[in-house]
Amino acid sequence: MRAFDAGWGGAVWKTIGEPIVNVSSRYSSVDWNGQRMMGLNNIELISDRPLDVNLREIAEVKRRYPRHAVIASLMVESKREAWHAIVAQAEDAGADGLELNFGCPHGMSERGMGSAVGQVPEYTEMITAWVKEKARTPVIVKLTPNISDIRVIARAAKRGGADAVSAINTINSITGIDLDTLTPRPNVDGKSSHGGYCGPAVKPIALNMVQQVAADAETAGLPISGIGGIATWKEAAEFILLGCGTVQVCTAAMHYGYRIVEDMVDGLANWMSEKGFSSIEEFRGLSVGRVTEWKHLNLSYKIVAHIDEAKCIGCELCYVACWDGAHQCIHVDRVSGPVNGHVELHATPASVEAVTRASIAVTPIAKLDGSGNGNGTTPLARIPRVDETECVGCNLCSLVCPVEDCITMVEVATGAKAETWAERTAAECARPPTTQH
Amino acid sequence: MASLPEIPEIAARFGDLHPPLTAQAALAEANRCLNCFDAPCMGACPTHIDVPRFIGKIARENLRGSALTILDANVLGASCSRACPVEVLCEGACVLHRYNKKPIEIARLQRFAMDAFHAAGGRLPVKSAEARREKVACIGAGPASLACAAELRQRGFKVTVFERRALPGGLNTYGVAEYKLPARASLEEIELIKALGVEFRYGVEIRTQAELEELEREFDRIFLGVGLGAARRLGIPGDEHRDVIDALEFIARYKTADPPQVTRSVAVIGAGNTAIDAANAARRLGAENVAILYRRSERDMSAFAFEFEHAKQEGVQFQWRVIPVRIHADASGIRSLECAQARVNAAGVLEAVDGTDFHFDCQQILYAIGQSPLLELLSTVRGIELSHGRVVVDRPTGLTSNPKYFAGGDCVNGGREVVDAVADGKRAGVAINQAFEVAHA
Numbered sequence: 001m002r003a004f005d006a007g008w009g010g011a012v013w014k015t016i017g018e019p020i021v022n023v024s025s026r027y028s029s030v031d032w033n034g035q036r037m038m039g040l041n042n043i044e045l046i047s048d049r050p051l052d053v054n055l056r057e058i059a060e061v062k063r064r065y066p067r068h069a070v071i072a073s074l075m076v077e078s079k080r081e082a083w084h085a086i087v088a089q090a091e092d093a094g095a096d097g098l099e100l101n102f103g104c105p106h107g108m109s110e111r112g113m114g115s116a117v118g119q120v121p122e123y124t125e126m127i128t129a130w131v132k133e134k135a136r137t138p139v140i141v142k143l144t145p146n147i148s149d150i151r152v153i154a155r156a157a158k159r160g161g162a163d164a165v166s167a168i169n170t171i172n173s174i175t176g177i178d179l180d181t182l183t184p185r186p187n188v189d190g191k192s193s194h195g196g197y198c199g200p201a202v203k204p205i206a207l208n209m210v211q212q213v214a215a216d217a218e219t220a221g222l223p224i225s226g227i228g229g230i231a232t233w234k235e236a237a238e239f240i241l242l243g244c245g246t247v248q249v250c251t252a253a254m255h256y257g258y259r260i261v262e263d264m265v266d267g268l269a270n271w272m273s274e275k276g277f278s279s280i281e282e283f284r285g286l287s288v289g290r291v292t293e294w295k296h297l298n299l300s301y302k303i304v305a306h307i308d309e310a311k312c313i314g315c316e317l318c319y320v321a322c323w324d325g326a327h328q329c330i331h332v333d334r335v336s337g338p339v340n341g342h343v344e345l346h347a348t349p350a351s352v353e354a355v356t357r358a359s360i361a362v363t364p365i366a367k368l369d370g371s372g373n374g375n376g377t378t379p380l381a382r383i384p385r386v387d388e389t390e391c392v393g394c395n396l397c398s399l400v401c402p403v404e405d406c407i408t409m410v411e412v413a414t415g416a417k418a419e420t421w422a423e424r425t426a427a428e429c430a431r432p433p434t435t436q437h
Numbered sequence: 438m439a440s441l442p443e444i445p446e447i448a449a450r451f452g453d454l455h456p457p458l459t460a461q462a463a464l465a466e467a468n469r470c471l472n473c474f475d476a477p478c479m480g481a482c483p484t485h486i487d488v489p490r491f492i493g494k495i496a497r498e499n500l501r502g503s504a505l506t507i508l509d510a511n512v513l514g515a516s517c518s519r520a521c522p523v524e525v526l527c528e529g530a531c532v533l534h535r536y537n538k539k540p541i542e543i544a545r546l547q548r549f550a551m552d553a554f555h556a557a558g559g560r561l562p563v564k565s566a567e568a569r570r571e572k573v574a575c576i577g578a579g580p581a582s583l584a585c586a587a588e589l590r591q592r593g594f595k596v597t598v599f600e601r602r603a604l605p606g607g608l609n610t611y612g613v614a615e616y617k618l619p620a621r622a623s624l625e626e627i628e629l630i631k632a633l634g635v636e637f638r639y640g641v642e643i644r645t646q647a648e649l650e651e652l653e654r655e656f657d658r659i660f661l662g663v664g665l666g667a668a669r670r671l672g673i674p675g676d677e678h679r680d681v682i683d684a685l686e687f688i689a690r691y692k693t694a695d696p697p698q699v700t701r702s703v704a705v706i707g708a709g710n711t712a713i714d715a716a717n718a719a720r721r722l723g724a725e726n727v728a729i730l731y732r733r734s735e736r737d738m739s740a741f742a743f744e745f746e747h748a749k750q751e752g753v754q755f756q757w758r759v760i761p762v763r764i765h766a767d768a769s770g771i772r773s774l775e776c777a778q779a780r781v782n783a784a785g786v787l788e789a790v791d792g793t794d795f796h797f798d799c800q801q802i803l804y805a806i807g808q809s810p811l812l813e814l815l816s817t818v819r820g821i822e823l824s825h826g827r828v829v830v831d832r833p834t835g836l837t838s839n840p841k842y843f844a845g846g847d848c849v850n851g852g853r854e855v856v857d858a859v860a861d862g863k864r865a866g867v868a869i870n871q872a873f874e875v876a877h878a
Contacts, residue, residue, distance in 0.1 A: 034468030034496070313535040320474035332475075349474065356480045360832050363483060363854040364525050365739060378535055382477070402471050403536060 001061060003253070006261035010069030012166075012248060013058060015046035015101045017075040017086065017113075022048045028175045028185035028192075030201060039201030040251050041175040043186060043193045045107045046075050055093040062094035070094065071140065075101040075113050078123065080130045087134040097137045100128065100162075102153075103144035103169025105196045115169070118144040121156035128160025138163040140225060143209070145202075146172050150209045151216045158219050166225035166248065167213060168206045170196025199251040203229030207242055214243030214288045231260065233267030240280055241287035299424065300416040303393035303409040305330070305386045311406035314382030318397035318407060323349050329390035330397060336380040388412070438639055439603035441620055447696055450721045451615035454747075455519070455545055463549040467496035470541045473532055478543055481530035483860035484511035488527055492546055504554030507547055508561060512587040512863070513580055515555065515626045516609050517856045518547035519618040522710075524743045526856070561587065561629045569593040571873055574656040576643050579607020581846025581858035581865075582662030583630055585835075588866025590633045597656070598635060601642035604693060607664055609855055611689040614714040616721075620692045646817050653841060658869050661818070661828060661837070661844035662862060665808035665852055671706060675764025676804075680771050684715035684805035691718055700800030702726040704774050705753075706761055708738035712805035713745065716753040719803065728754040728797065730761065732779045732787055756797075760789045764802065773798050811848060818842060827851050835865030843869060 003011055022044055030039040047054055062070055072090035076082040090098060101108075102118030109116040117123045124141065131139050141157035143150055145168040154165050172194050177184045184192035206228025213219055223246075226239030231252035239247045252260050277283045307318070322330035332352060333345050344351070386397075398407040458466065470492040478488040486507055494503035507514035523529070523544040531540030573589050575582035578600035586596045604610050609623040631637060643649060652659055668683040670676055682697075684705065690697050703724045705716040708731035719727045729748070731738055734757050738745065749755075756776075763775040773796040777789035810826025820839035822829040828837055828844040835843040845861025847853065 034465050313532040314473075314477065315471050315532050316474035317471065352475050356475055357485050358833075359480065359485075361481055361483045361485070361860075362850065363522060363857050365853070376535070378532075 001064065002258045003261060004065050004068045006258040007265045008068075008261055010071065010096070010246070012071040012073050012099050013054065013095070015073040015075045015104070016051055016054045016090070017046050018077065018082075019050060020045045020048055020108075023188045025186040025188060028195070029199070030175050037199055037251070037255050039173075039175065039197055040199040040254070041173045041186070041195040041197050042170070043106050043188075043195040046101070046104070051089070055089055058090070058093040058095055062096075069096045071097040071099050073099040073101050073142070074131075075104065075108060078112055078117060078127060083127060083130045084134045087131055091135065091137055095137060097140060098131065098135055099140040099142050099166060100131060101142050101169075102127070103142045105144060105146050105170055105172045106194050115144040115146055118142075118153055118169070119147055121152050124153055125156040125160040128157050128162050132161035140164040140166050142169055142227075143167040143213075144169045145205060145209055149212075151212050151219065154213045154216065154222070155218045158222055162222070164223035164225060164245075165213060165219070166227055168202070168209050168228045170198045171202055171205065173197035198228065199255075200229045200231060203235060203238075207238060210239060210244060211242045211288060211291050214285060215291065231255075233264045233271065236264055236268055237271060237283075238287075240284050242291075243285040243288050245280070245284060295422040295425075296420050298418045298420060300414055300418050301411070302414045303411050304388045304391040305393070305397045306408050306410045307384060307386060308406050308408070309378075309380075309383050311403050312378050312383045313403055313406075314378040315402060316382065316384060317400045317402065319384040320349055321396050321400045326394055326396045327390060327392050329387040329392075330384045331387060332382070332384050334380045334383055334385055438605065438637065441604070441624060441693060442695070444696060447615060447691060448619075451619070451718075454614075454616040455548075457552060458542070458545045458549045460549075463495055463546060464498075466542050467492045467546055470496070471532065477530035477532060478527035478541075481526050482510075483526075483854075483856045484517070484863065485860075486510040486514065486527075486547070488543055491550060492541065492543070495546055495550055500550055500553040501557070501559065503550040504559060505562065507550060508554075510863075511856070511859050512561065512584050512630065513609065513626060513855065513859050514547060515551035516580075516613070516618050516623050517859065518544050518551055519622065520609065520613045520855045522741050522743070522854060525741060555625060559629075561591065561633050563593070563633070564591040565593045567593045569595070569873070571595070571657040572597070572655065573658045573660060573869060574599060574652050575660040575662055576652075577607060577662040577664055577846075578602075578605035578627075578637060578639075579662055579664050579846060579858060580609055580855045581862035582607075582660060583627060584859040584862030585660045585662060585843070585845065585866040585869075586635045586862075587630045587633060588863050589869060590630070590635045592866075592870050594870070596635045598637045599641045599643055600637065600639050603639055605637055605639070607662075611693060612685055612711070612714075613855070614688070614717060615692050616717075644814060644817070649817060658872070659842050660835075660862070660865055660869070661815070661842060661848055662846045662858070663811050663814060664847040666811035666813070667809055668804065669807045669809055671761055671802075671804050671806070673761055673763055675766060675771075678764060678766050678771055678802075680766075680800060681764060681802045681804065684711050684803040685808075687715055687803050688718060691722060696722060699724040700770075702799040703728075703801045703803060704797055704799040705729045705803045705805065707731065707805035707807070708733075708740055708755075709805060709807070710740045710744050712803075713740045713748045713753070715803045715805055717748055717751045719801075720751045720753060724801075726754075726799075727752070728756055728799075730756045730759045730774075730776065730797065732758065732760050734758060760787070762789065762794065765796070771800050771802065774802055808852065810851075815848065825851070833864060834868035835861055836868060
């Protein structure tokens with residue numbers, strides 16, 4: 001109800017089913033570079049509160065918020081009667097829709113539920129069909145990412161009659177190990193268990209899977225609810241651009257509370273008005289077609305890195321990244337004014353550092369040595385230079401550069417006609433075979 | 438070695454100017470570091486501490502590795518983290534200045550790593566397990582000699598440090614403002630060098646030709662880390678009064694002996710960093726009215742700009758273009774300092790302007806107008822070349838014109854920072870080691 005007050009249009013209720021018990025502790029996280037919870041892992045099962053309490057509360061929420069959508073997430077043992085019963089109970093309580101949790105990767109799967117169902121297309125199709133026999137409200141099948149091809153399961157859900165799919169559920173994970181006790185986290189009395197990974201870290205995986213489902217011919221048009229690392233309006237927009245009609249958020253609200261909702265609404269609305277979109281439908285799926293197979297990419301397209309000298313702060317991260325991790329085409333060899341002697345054009349990182357270590361530096365005394373080290377501008381000698389003839393346009397330098405818009409990738413005309421790998425190989429096949437001698 | 442008196446009053450009045458970082462704050466700050474390649478901070482540090490490397494190790498919670506990275510370049514990394522004018526060194530060179538961001542707090546991160554190392558009972562590593570038979574003497578137990586001694590001891594040499602005072606550390610112990618580097622912290626750091634097996638002889642002043650010859654007989658190489666000589670006196674009538682005090686002695690006294698009694702009003706002559714340290718100390722010790730009197734203008738003072746700002750915050754006043762002329766005293770003590778306005782005459786020389794005399798009421802006068810070179814000792818060493826009272830050395834090695842002698846620190850550079858002395862001492866240590874390796878090869 002806090003979420004509804006904050007501005008969300010609907011909620012998926014924590015999965016209900018037969019009573020279970022949970023352990024403590026339940027969560028662990030991956031922190032990165034001083035930021036908390038880049039990724040979150042849980043070994044929590046479905047709701048451990050009695051079914052009748054959950055159902056009563058669903059009814060209560062629907063009574064208070066009749067215009068908001070409440071989706072009941074369901075998981076029971078793989079028996080037709082059990083599913084029929086829970087569907088009826090949820091709908092009787094007032095649920096506007098049902099989400100079948102075929103994704104939970106821990107605990108429940110050991111008991112033949114959750115991802116144990118979602119990893120087998122036949123089970124997914126069968127149980128979806130059971131639910132559809134009974135359900136009066138839309139049925140969403142929640143897909144697990146712990147499979148080799150998510151499209152296979154999405155197709156099975158569609159064959160079973162699903163009205164929509166949601167993706168992704170959490171990813172099997174061990175987040176880390178306590179290096180004092182040697183016990184993985186979260187620690188339950190000296191032991192841990194595989195958990196489900198979520199949060200900002202999983203977004204790229206989720207986007208990829210959502211796009212695969214959206215672009216698949218067999219599931220084309222099947223509504224998708226996007227899940228996985230959505231914390232701000234930007235991620236929401238990305239999932240919608242890849243075809244999602246709705247998005248779901250959990251980790252971000254667990255981290256910061258429902259305060260995150262306000263800017264998800266505000267930021268998305270501002271972006272939409274800037275782009276001239278008046279509804280979600282106007283931009284939903286616009287990026288799906290922009291993802292293609294590699295063989296359809298234009299081989300003649302060429303970009304090279306360009307360093308804006310005025311913005312460069314001289315950290316030389318691009319230099320070492322290109323040298324050690326890419327194509328050795330960024331150099332620190334600029335000089336200002338006439339140089340007495342040799343200028344090393346392609347100095348290796350080791351030799352650059354050696355020069356500094358061998359240098360004699362003294363504490364400047366303003367009176368004797370002039371004023372400080374002139375922090376206003378970057379010395380030319382510290383601004384790297386891109387060898388554009390060697391640059392392959394990989395983007396790495398622009399990714400490591402800490403300064404916004406300092407390194408940009410600039411298109412250069414190659415004069416070559418656009419050609420993809422598919423076109424090139426097709427043309428080669430079409431060519432008559434050369435005579436062997 | 439003498440022990441340091443416990444003086445709660447000093448501890449209370451000279452609390453940390455830059456308090457230590459908490460673990461959480463250090464982690465956050467360390468994570469802000471961009472990890473520049475060939476980092477300007479490293480280049481700006483006279484000892485070339487690999488700053489991104491030690492900060493990265495803090496970020497990755499490898500505190501021991503972080504401290505050892507610092508110590509590998511600078512054996513006095515703990516005191517340098519507190520005493521260095523980082524505003525004009527590593528932090529001044531931080532690229533974040535050019536990105537409209539606060540530079541990384543390198544000094545406080547360095548202190549964090551070093552504090553953790555000391556708290557964990559860390560010891561300095563040795564660089565060679567081989568025991569060398571060559572013996573090296575270091576004259577003076579200041580930062581230059583300590584760095585030279587540690588480097589050589591870590592490589593297996595027998596090293597003896599001769600110090601005329603009762604405590605080691607030189608200006609680190611006796612001269613750095615207590616709110617930056619407490620004498621106790623300086624001594625704790627030196628304990629690690631002692632633990633390496635460096636021998637210290639206190640209360641030994643090498644003065645005469647005969648004493649030097651004896652050293653030359655006993656030791657294979659001698660490192661001169663003797664610093665500077667006596668403070669320059671004011672040279673005005675009345676400057677023999679007992680309340681006309683050498684600012685460095687004043688600082689040494691409050692740091693390592695009984696806190697000196699300060700009077701209501703104190704005049705400090707000179708506008709270098711020592712003058713500022715003394716003026717701030719006089720304020721903290723209870724003087725109501727402390728003024729720095731300087732012959733030239735604000736633009737010409739040798740104190741760092743941030744030290745000037747700090748002194749103003751401490752309540753120190755500044756009077757520019759003022760020449761002390763005469764000290765007036767009676768049986769009760771100093772009454773005033775007679776001064777005149779100064780101007781630069783046509784010949785470019787500073788002179789007092791006639792008829793501009795005024796009296797600055799004060800009961801104590803601290804003078805910090807520079808130190809003379811230790812000519813008496815240095816000219817005793819045969820075959821070493823001096824220039825303007827400084828020992829002439831080959832900068833990369835510290836070798837003097839007498840191959841038996843190396844030198845570093847203030848006696849070479851005329852008076853710079855602790856970190857400059859450490860860099861000199863380390864370079865000399867490395868060079869002495871190399872000299873013997875070449876000899877053996």
